[in-house]
Every structure is written in C-alpha cells, then in structure tokens.
Amino acid sequence: MKPGQTFDLTDKNIQSLEQDGSKIWDTLGQNVSGDEPEASPVPPPLSRPAPQSSHAPESGHSAKAGLKDQGQADNQDPGRARAQPSAGQPFIAPIPKGAASTAATSKAAPQAPSRPTTPRLSPAAPTNKADAASAHDQGQGNQGQRSQGLGNQNQGNGAQANNTRHSASQSALSHAAQRLNQQRSYRWLTVLVLALAALFVLLLLVDTLTGLAWLFGISRALGLLASLLLATALASLGILLGREWRALARMSRQRHLRQLTEAALFETGAPGANEAMLAVEASYAKQDETAWLVAQFRELAPQDAYSAVDRLEVFEREVLRKLDSQAVDLIEENARNTAIITTISPFALFDALFTLWRNLRMIRQVATVYGVAPGFWGSLRLLRQVFANVLLTGGLEAADGALNQLLGGSLTAKLSTKLSEGLVNGMLSARLGLAAMDQCRPLPFKHNRRPRLSDIGARLVGSVRKSIMKGKDQR
Amino acid sequence: METAPPLLHSASVLQRSSAGLGALVSGVREQITAPFAEPTLRLGVTGLSRSGKTVFITALVHNILTGRRFPLFQASAQGRLTAAVLRPQPNLDLPRFAYEANIDGLLSPQPLWPESTWRLSQLRLTISYRPTNLIKRAMPGPHLLNLDLIDYPGEWLLDLPLLTMDFADWSDQVLAAAKHPTRATYAKPWLDALGQMDLNTTQDERAYIELARLYTNYLRACRQKNLMIAQLQPGRFLMPGDLEGSPSLTFCPLPRPRGSLNKSGFFATCALRYEAYKRHVVRPFFRDHFSKLDRQIVLTDLLGAAAAGPAAVEDLQTALTTVLQAFRPGANSWLSKLFRGRRIDKMLFASTKADHLPSNQHDRLARLLSELAFEPANNAKFRGADVSFLALSAIKSTRLAKVREQGRVYDCITGWIEGQGQPKAFYPGELPDSLAELKRGIDAPLAQVRFLPPPNLDQEPQGLPHIGLDRSLDFLLGDLLS
Ligand SMILES: Nc1nc2c(ncn2[C@@H]2O[C@H](COP(=O)(O)OP(=O)(O)OP(=O)(O)O)[C@@H](O)[C@H]2O)c(=O)[nH]1
Numbered sequence: 001m002k003p004g005q006t007f008d009l010t011d012k013n014i015q016s017l018e019q020d021g022s023k024i025w026d027t028l029g030q031n032v033s034g035d036e037p038e039a040s041p042v043p044p045p046l047s048r049p050a051p052q053s054s055h056a057p058e059s060g061h062s063a064k065a066g067l068k069d070q071g072q073a074d075n076q077d078p079g080r081a082r083a084q085p086s087a088g089q090p091f092i093a094p095i096p097k098g099a100a101s102t103a104a105t106s107k108a109a110p111q112a113p114s115r116p117t118t119p120r121l122s123p124a125a126p127t128n129k130a131d132a133a134s135a136h137d138q139g140q141g142n143q144g145q146r147s148q149g150l151g152n153q154n155q156g157n158g159a160q161a162n163n164t165r166h167s168a169s170q171s172a173l174s175h176a177a178q179r180l181n182q183q184r185s186y187r188w189l190t191v192l193v194l195a196l197a198a199l200f201v202l203l204l205l206v207d208t209l210t211g212l213a214w215l216f217g218i219s220r221a222l223g224l225l226a227s228l229l230l231a232t233a234l235a236s237l238g239i240l241l242g243r244e245w246r247a248l249a250r251m252s253r254q255r256h257l258r259q260l261t262e263a264a265l266f267e268t269g270a271p272g273a274n275e276a277m278l279a280v281e282a283s284y285a286k287q288d289e290t291a292w293l294v295a296q297f298r299e300l301a302p303q304d305a306y307s308a309v310d311r312l313e314v315f316e317r318e319v320l321r322k323l324d325s326q327a328v329d330l331i332e333e334n335a336r337n338t339a340i341i342t343t344i345s346p347f348a349l350f351d352a353l354f355t356l357w358r359n360l361r362m363i364r365q366v367a368t369v370y371g372v373a374p375g376f377w378g379s380l381r382l383l384r385q386v387f388a389n390v391l392l393t394g395g396l397e398a399a400d401g402a403l404n405q406l407l408g409g410s411l412t413a414k415l416s417t418k419l420s421e422g423l424v425n426g427m428l429s430a431r432l433g434l435a436a437m438d439q440c441r442p443l444p445f446k447h448n449r450r451p452r453l454s455d456i457g458a459r460l461v462g463s464v465r466k467s468i469m470k471g472k473d474q475r
Numbered sequence: 476m477e478t479a480p481p482l483l484h485s486a487s488v489l490q491r492s493s494a495g496l497g498a499l500v501s502g503v504r505e506q507i508t509a510p511f512a513e514p515t516l517r518l519g520v521t522g523l524s525r526s527g528k529t530v531f532i533t534a535l536v537h538n539i540l541t542g543r544r545f546p547l548f549q550a551s552a553q554g555r556l557t558a559a560v561l562r563p564q565p566n567l568d569l570p571r572f573a574y575e576a577n578i579d580g581l582l583s584p585q586p587l588w589p590e591s592t593w594r595l596s597q598l599r600l601t602i603s604y605r606p607t608n609l610i611k612r613a614m615p616g617p618h619l620l621n622l623d624l625i626d627y628p629g630e631w632l633l634d635l636p637l638l639t640m641d642f643a644d645w646s647d648q649v650l651a652a653a654k655h656p657t658r659a660t661y662a663k664p665w666l667d668a669l670g671q672m673d674l675n676t677t678q679d680e681r682a683y684i685e686l687a688r689l690y691t692n693y694l695r696a697c698r699q700k701n702l703m704i705a706q707l708q709p710g711r712f713l714m715p716g717d718l719e720g721s722p723s724l725t726f727c728p729l730p731r732p733r734g735s736l737n738k739s740g741f742f743a744t745c746a747l748r749y750e751a752y753k754r755h756v757v758r759p760f761f762r763d764h765f766s767k768l769d770r771q772i773v774l775t776d777l778l779g780a781a782a783a784g785p786a787a788v789e790d791l792q793t794a795l796t797t798v799l800q801a802f803r804p805g806a807n808s809w810l811s812k813l814f815r816g817r818r819i820d821k822m823l824f825a826s827t828k829a830d831h832l833p834s835n836q837h838d839r840l841a842r843l844l845s846e847l848a849f850e851p852a853n854n855a856k857f858r859g860a861d862v863s864f865l866a867l868s869a870i871k872s873t874r875l876a877k878v879r880e881q882g883r884v885y886d887c888i889t890g891w892i893e894g895q896g897q898p899k900a901f902y903p904g905e906l907p908d909s910l911a912e913l914k915r916g917i918d919a920p921l922a923q924v925r926f927l928p929p930p931n932l933d934q935e936p937q938g939l940p941h942i943g944l945d946r947s948l949d950f951l952l953g954d955l956l957s
C-alpha cells in the first residue's frame with residue numbers, strides 16, 4: 001500500500017473502525033497470552049468469507065458477484081452493530097453507514113452520522129462470553145505451566161520479595177534458606193499425606209460401589225435413588241472443582257497482567273505497553289461489576305487519542321482509584337472489627353479464630369474488588385503470599401511501630417493490655433489487607449498514592465476509641 | 476544550510492530595550508502588587524503560519540468554558556475547575572479574539588476551520604478553581620486565574636530576526652537564498668527587475684511599489700511551496716494587517732550599490748523604510764506581546780514540512796531556531812523577576828495535526844520534534860525552564876481504521892478529506908525513526924491532505940475529541956491551579 005492512498009469506507013477490505021478497545025483486544029489478546037504471535041486480524045464473528053477478504057478491490061468481479069458481496073456485507077454489518085452495544089459512540093459514520101449508503105438503507109441514514117441510542121454505561125457486550133471462555137482456556141494453560149511443582153511456586157515468592165520496596169534483605173535470605181530445609185523434610189510428609197488420601201478415596205469408592213450394589217439388591221427403586229444422589233454429589237463436586245480451577249486461573253492471569261504492566265511502566269521504552277493496556281482493559285470489561293467503569297474509561301481516553309502509557313495512567317487514576325477506595329474501606333472496616341472483638345472478647349482462642357476468619361474473608365473481598373475472586377484454594381494461597389509478604393517486609397514490627405507512633409509510647413503503657421492487643425491485631429489485619437491489595441492490583445501504584453498503614457491506623461485508633469467510649473458510657 | 480542567518484544573541488534587542496531603570500521600576504511595582512492582584516498567566520501561543528494557533532486557542536477556550544473533563548489535566552480530572560468565563564481583555568485597543576465565530580464555524584453542520592488570521596487579537600479567559608495548596612485554601616475565595624491569550628498571523632513571527640540585522644546584511648542573506656536552484660524560478664521576475672535598475676539614483680514611488688509587489692509574489696510562491704519558510708520576511712508583506720500600502724511596506728531587499736551611497740537614492744530610501752518597519756512595526760509588536768510571556772507553547776507543523784520534503788524540514792528547523800532565540804526562557808524567582816524581568820519558565824513544543832497519523836506513531840512524532848527543536852529546547856533547559864514535547868491535535872478530526880490489503884493490515888485514518896463529500900480512509904505511511912532519516916527524505920513521503928472537522932463534533936459525549944490537549948494544559952497550567 002502506498003502512503004496517500006485513499007479508500008472508500010464501503011471497501012470491503014476495511015476491517016474495523018475502532019470504536020472501543022474490545023475489538024482490538026479480540027485480536028491482540030491472544031498475542032498477549034503468547035499463544036499465537038500473529039492472530040488472525042479478523043475476529044471470528046465479524047469475518048467475511050475467506051476468499052473475498054483476500055481479494056484486491058473488486059476489479060475483476062462480475063457485476064453480479066459485486067452485488068452479492070454487498071448483500072452479504074449488509075447482512076453482516078447490522079449484526080455487528082448489534083453485537084457491540086457498548087461504550088464507543090462513533091462520530092464518523094461507522095461501517096454500517098458506509099456500507100448502507102449503497103444499499104436500500106441509505107434512506108434511513110442521512111448525511112449526519114447517526115448515533116446508537118444504547119445507554120452509555122451498558123455492561124459488557126454479549127460477545128464477550130465467547131472470549132471469556134477462550135481466555136479461560138488460556139488461563140488453564142497457564143495454570144498447567146505454573147503448577148509444575150513446589151520449586152516453581154518458590155520462585156514466585158522470591159519474585160514478590162524482590163518487588164516489595166522495603167524488603168529487609170537479610171531476613172529474607174535466612175527465611176529462604178529455612179524454607180528450603182523445610183521443603184526437604186516436607187517432601188516425605190507430602191508423599192505420606194497423598195498416599196493416605198489416595199487410600200481413603202479408594203476405600204470410599206469401593207465402599208460406595210458395594211453399598212450401591214447392596215441397595216440395588218434390596219430394591220431397584222432404592223438403588224436408583226442412591227445412584228441419583230451419588231451422581232448429584234459427583235456433579236456438584238465437579239462444579240466446585242471447576243470453579244476452584246477457574247479462580248486459580250484468574251489469579252494467575254492477574255499475576256501475568258501485573259508483570260506486563262510493571263514492565264510497561266517501569267522499564268525504559270515502555271515495552272509491551274499497548275498489549276498490557278489492552279489486556280487490562282479487556283479483563284475488566286468482561287466483569288459485570290467493572291464493565292461500566294471500563295466503558296467510561298474508554299470514552300474518556302479513547303485508544304486513538306491516547307498512547308498506551310497515557311491510558312495506563314488514566315486507567316489507574318480513574319478506574320483503579322475507585323477500586324482502591326473500595327478496598328481501603330473494606331480493610332478499615334475489617335481492622336476495626338478485629339480490634340474491637342479482640343479487645344472485648346474474653347477468650348484468647350476465640351480471638352485467634354475470629355481474627356483468622358475475618359482476615360481470610362477480607363483478603364477474599366479485597367481480591368474480589370479487583371476482579372480476582374479467588375476460590376477456596378486461591379484464598380489460602382493468597383493468604384500465604386500475603387503472610388510471606390508481611391513477614392518478609394517486617395510488617396508486624398511496622399504495625400507495632402506505627403501504633404506506638406500514633407499513641408505515643410507512654411500512652412500504650414497506660415492502655416489496658418487487652419486494648420493494645422486489640423489495636424495491634426487490627427493494625428496487623430490492616431497490614432494484611434494492604435498486602436492483599438498489592439497482590440491483586442493489576443497495575444503497580446504509580447499515580448495514585450499508595451494507602452499507608454499509618455493513615456489507616458490513625459483512623460482505626462480514633463474509631464476504636466470512640467466505640468469503646470460509647471460502650472463505657474452505656475455501662 | 477547555506478542560508479542560515481547569523482546567530483542572534485539571545486540577549487536580544489528586546490532585552491536591551493526593556494532592561495534598565497524602567498524595567499526595575501515596573502518589576503518592583505509588580506512585586507508589590509502581586510499578592511493582591513488576580514494571578515494572570517500570559518500564555519504565548521507561538522507558531523509559524525498555518526501551524527494551528529487559532530484552532531488551538533479556540534479549542535482550549537471551548538473545552539475550558541464548557542467544563543469538560545480531561546483525564547490527564549489533573550485540576551479538571553479532580554473536578555477542581557469550578558467555572559470559567561470570558562472577561563474583558565486587558566488591552567482595550569486590541570480586537571477581541573473571534574472565539575464565538577471560530578467555534579460556531581467548527582460546530583456548524585458544514586464545519587469549517589477558522590480562516591487564516593490577518594490581524595492581532597486578544598482574549599482573556601478567567602478560570603475559577605478549588606486549590607489544593609493549603610496556603611491558597613486558607614485565603615478567602617474565589618480563586619481565579621486569568622489566562623491571557625493573543626492570536627496573530629504566524630507570518631509576523633518571522634520578523635523577529637530582523638531586529639538584529641541591518642538592511643544590507645538582511646539583503647545579502649535574502650539574495651543569497653534566492654539564488655538557490657529550488658527558488659530561482661520564483662525569484663526570477665523580481666531579480667530581473669532589480670537588474671534593470673540603477674539602485675543608487677532617485678526613483679519614482681512607482682518603482683518602489685512595483686519592486687515590493689514582485690518581491691511579495693516571490694514570497695507568496697515560496698510559502699505556497701513550503702520553501703524557505705524561515706525567511707519569509709518581512710512578515711507584513713504576506714499578511715499586511717491594517718498597514719497595507721503604507722510606505723513602511725514598500726521596499727525590498729537590494730544588492731549593495733557599488734561606490735559611494737547616494738543619500739536619496741533607491742537603496743538608501745529602502746534602507747530607511749526597512750528601519751522604519753523595524754521601529755514602528757516589529758519592535759512594538761514584540762515588545763507589547765512577547766517580551767512579557769510567562770509560558771509558551773510552540774506549535775510546529777512538522778508533518779506538513781515532512782510531507783513537503785527534506786528542504787522544508789531544514790527550513791522549519793532554521794525558522795524555529797532563529798525565532799525562538801528572541802524569547803527569554805529561564806527559571807523565575809521573585810528576585811530574578813525584579814531584576815531581569817519575567818521569564819518563560821515553561822516551554823511546550825507541540826507537533827500539531829497529529830490526527831493525521833495513527834496513534835501508534837504519536838510518540839515517534841514527538842520524538843522527531845524533540846530532535847528538530849533540540850537547540851532552542853536545550854537553551855531553555857540550560858536556563859532553567861521546564862521543557863516538554865508532545866504530539867497535539869487540538870481538534871481531532873479523524874478516526875482509526877485498519878485496512879487489509881494482500882494479507883497485511885495497515886493502520887489508516889478516516890475522515891472528511893477536503894473536497895470529497897464522503898469520509899474516506901487514508902493511509903498516511905510511516906514516519907522515520909530519526910530526524911536524520913527525515914532530512915534524507917522519506918522514500919514514500921507522507922502525502923499531504925487536509926481533513927475537515929467532522930460534523931456533529933459537539934455531540935461527542937466527552938467533549939471535543941483531541942490528542943494531547945489535556946497533557947498540554949496540565950503542563951502549562953497545572954501548577955498554577957494547584
Ligand atoms: N486535522 C487537523 N487539522 C488542523 C488542526 N489544527 C489545525 N489544523 C489545520 O491547520 C490549519 C491552520 O490552522 P490555524 O489554527 O488556522 O493556524 P494558524 O497558526 O492560526 O495560522 P495563521 O493564522 O495563518 O497564522 C487549519 O485550517 C486546519 O486545516 C487539528 O487539530 N487537526
């Protein structure tokens with residue numbers, strides 16, 4: 001193609017006027033996950049019959065064939081328009097108009113481009129279903145690679161340690177060595193547990209089958225009923241497992257995203273910024289809770305006016321700011337509850353269990369805010385990562401230190417031990433929450449201020465004091 | 476670069492004229508009254524002709540007046556711009572900038588770009604905002620910022636280098652440039668007429684008029700072909716404003732006469748008129764409107780130059796370098812304001828009409844501009860000013876499209892190309908990676924087309940589409956609105 005060449009918009013070789021990012025994601029998204037470097041640029045639902053699209057502009061076509069082409073194009077274009085009710089509102093006539101101008105619809109399309117009347121903030125387009133499924137497949141692929149063994153997992157943790165700004169390197173080193181030792185002794189333990197579990201499952205299976213046979217022996221109806229129940233149980237187990245699997249895949253996808261965006265934001269030349277941006281956008285456009293935010297974002301910073309790095313900035317400022325504040329609210333609420341319960345509960349064991357449960361729940365909620373929604377195993381894994389993060393960065397001391405700073409040493413001494421225990425617990429869970437936030441965020445903190453433990457702590461102390469005062473007054 | 480004019484001292488005439496006691500006195504007055512006066516920012520929108528000044532000012536004013544949200548203009552993104560109004564301009568003797576006419580033209584059913592500017596005009600936009608700065612917040616509101624903008628024909632900017640040249644030097648330079656093979660054909664009628672005349676004798680006024688006309692024709696031809704744009708002087712020949720026909724516009728560059736100079740001869744009279752032009756036209760213009768700028772945005776039509784070929788790129792670079800030497804970049808402190816007068820502490824170089832390129836080339840465009848304007852930018856940085864580069868389109872009139880041909884997908888843009896009724900997709904080609912390559916000439920030159928503003932711009936949900944306008948505003952105004 002020569003610079004300066006022009007085309008009519010009715011030309012069938014024109015593939016897309018970018019109205020929003022989603023279409024681009026369809027083609028580039030596969031790139032991002034590294035499946036296929038050159039994915040077909042024509043997204044499946046939009047593709048025209050293959051022989052046509054490879055033709056140069058129709059010079060050799062008979063008039064009849066040309067007419068037929070047009071007809072097909074017309075049939076497809078409205079469908080395309082319907083398939084994408086979301087964000088972008090074209091100001092230049094989108095393809096349907098151009099294509100229509102040669103056909104019967106031309107009366108309906110006046111000179112000025114018509115605007116789709118769909119609500120601006122409609123959630124993600126229905127077409128996204130298909131691509132959610134394919135993304136899921138990729139996720140599974142990733143998952144397969146990832147869960148190759150403990151060694152791999154370990155690397156992941158190491159990388160996180162590197163990422164945390166204030167890593168106390170020495171303690172990190174000794175910690176790592178310790179872990180290695182532990183792993184050696186754990187290996188046989190793992191074998192033991194696995195073997196026992198397998199044995200248990202086998203026994204269970206045999207038992208069930210014999211039981212079933214026995215029931216069939218008694219009465220056919222009873223047997224059928226039992227098999228029905230068994231089938232239901234198995235099916236629901238399968239669904240549960242599938243969900244867990246999907247959740248894990250989501251998490252690993254999120255981690256992958258984070259790697260992409262970190263490279264784009266912190267390395268010189270912003271490598272892969274475009275892919276990173278499109279991947280982030282697509283991932284959040286797919287979820288109902290965030291789809292409208294993404295739609296707004298696309299209107300605010302359309303792809304053809306902002307560079308990828310700028311769009312990452314806008315995304316952080318506009319979309320993530322809202323998610324961040326939701327997450328911080330959650331964290332604060334949880335820290336407050338933990339602190340109060342610990343302060344007033346008489347049983348230490350109860351505190352501990354309650355705190356653990358609350359923290360686990362908070363971490364899940366924070367993850368859900370960022371659209372990661374971990375399953376059960378995912379939460380445990382997240383908890384472990386978060387703990388590792390907190391331990392490696394000396395989070396416990398930080399919590400204590402921040403509290404001391406806030407209250408002033410003398411005051412801490414004067415407080416009842418219960419109350420200070422409660423506050424420490426609250427601070428610790430706030431610290432955990434912040435770490436979870438860091439784990440789940442698709443972008444590193446760059447333009448938004450990273451929420452600080454001391455800020456949360458200040459509010460925590462204030463609110464706990466207030467509620468305890470109230471308690472005293474009532475008494 | 477055979478025609479590079481002699482380097483100007485950046486301590487130019489302007490500085491000399493404004494230095495001294497008078498400046499000190501006015502500086503002191505300004506310092507004393509500053510805390511009580513409304514803060515005012517004089518933004519210099521600088522650019523050669525057709526570089527996009529009028530469109531930029533119109534878009535800026537419209538966007539701020541309508542209170543649209545700009546994601547990368549922090550004050551706007553944070554919702555701190557409460558309102559903006561147009562207020563009476565400070566210089567009552569100047570025409571008002573025709574903002575309403577311009578925007579109406581752009582938003583009409585048959586949208587049009589504003590006409591080429593032919594005279595000076597001024598506009599004051601007052602922005603009311605909520606500060607974040609604690610000290611400002613402690614003061615009673617409303618917090619206002621006056622933004623003073625002036626618009627002028629880009630041609631006039633090129634008169635600036637004249638201030639440091641006398642008639643003979645300037646003539647030598649112009650004559651040398653006119654002999655260059657690319658321009659010789661256009662210069663021929665004028666040079667022939669010169670050859671037939673005895674320059675040292677007294678001449679009838681008709682001769683002045685005729686020669687000035689021939690010289691102006693030569694300038695016009697060069698401008699049209701994007702040639703020699705650094706030396707389209709005197710600017711008023713191309714865009715006379717209200718001075719059309721006055722004696723200070725009826726002269727032309729002349730070769731030095733041999734022998735002793737006849738005091739009433741043609742050459743001497745032209746030299747006198749040249750000096751009068753400088754004194755009465757050029758100097759007041761720059762003294763009144765350019766010597767007191769606070770910030771500057773330099774608009775450059777790099778894409779247009781690239782499309783016109785390597786010589787045009789060279790010329791653009793020369794023009795930028797010479798013109799910008801007259802401005803005074805530097806860091807401001809209250810002490811330096813007192814003793815040296817105000818300085819331009821932020822300078823933004825923008826490559827306009829970036830909507831002629833698909834978005835993946837915008838970074839490259841900005842990079843090319845940073846190479847092109849390396850010298851003036853470096854000078855500004857050296858003196859402590861903040862400098863930034865970006866790709867700009869004040870009113871984006873195109874959209875992206877992908878066109879597939881023989882298995883390859885090309886990034887194209889679509890829009891209403893001037894003279895064609897239907898929107899078309901257009902393949903602009905690729906910019907090279909470095910200025911050196913651009914100057915060597917691109918084997919497939921970016922074809923030059925003009926896109927009309929698309930219809931129904933005002934119905935865009937987020938306000939007029941643009942490229943880089945919010946970044947520009949953030950850079951230029953952001954700290955004053957904090
Ligand atoms: N596509 C596009 N074209 C632009 C844009 N800005 C300016 N132009 C084009 O550039 C031309 C000149 O713009 P003006 O704003 O009039 O330029 P100027 O610097 O005021 O020119 P003078 O008044 O002659 O000095 C316009 O007529 C448009 O064709 C833009 O953002 N996008």
Ligand SMILES: [Mg+2]
Binds near residue numbers: 627
């Ligand atoms: Mg103008």
